[in-house]
Each structure stands twice: as C-alpha cells, then as structure tokens.
Amino acid sequence: SMVMELVEGPSLENTLQDDSKEFNIQQQGRWLLEIAQGMQHLHELLPQPVLHRDLKSSNVLLTS
DSSP states (O other), rough: HHHHHOOOSOBHHHHHHHHOOOOOHHHHHHHHHHHHHHHHHHHTSSEEEEEOOOOOGGGGGOOO
C-alpha cells in the first residue's frame, strides 16, 4: 500500500477496459518491460527482498 499512496493514476486494469483507448504493441511491450523491471528491483533489494505475491492488472498503477 505504500506505493499506492505515492502514485496517482488509473490502474492498468481500468486503462485496458477503457473502450475509448487503443494501445499498440509498443505500448503494451513497454508496460510489460517496466513491470518486469520493477519486480526484479523489488526481488533484488538488500538486505530484505520484497515479494509482491499479488501481481495483477488492478494492482499496477500507471502514471502519465
């Protein structure tokens, strides 16, 4: 919940369900890469790695 307090923006789930928007493969690939990089960073934190355990589109918040 710490990150949710710092980020203002829609969830990835809400963004993908918005029928007025279309996303090309480059945008989708960028989201995938950024999510993977974020998870890698959390898993490599020392001395205590962070395991998310509930990664889903409603838990990914987008910024502009």
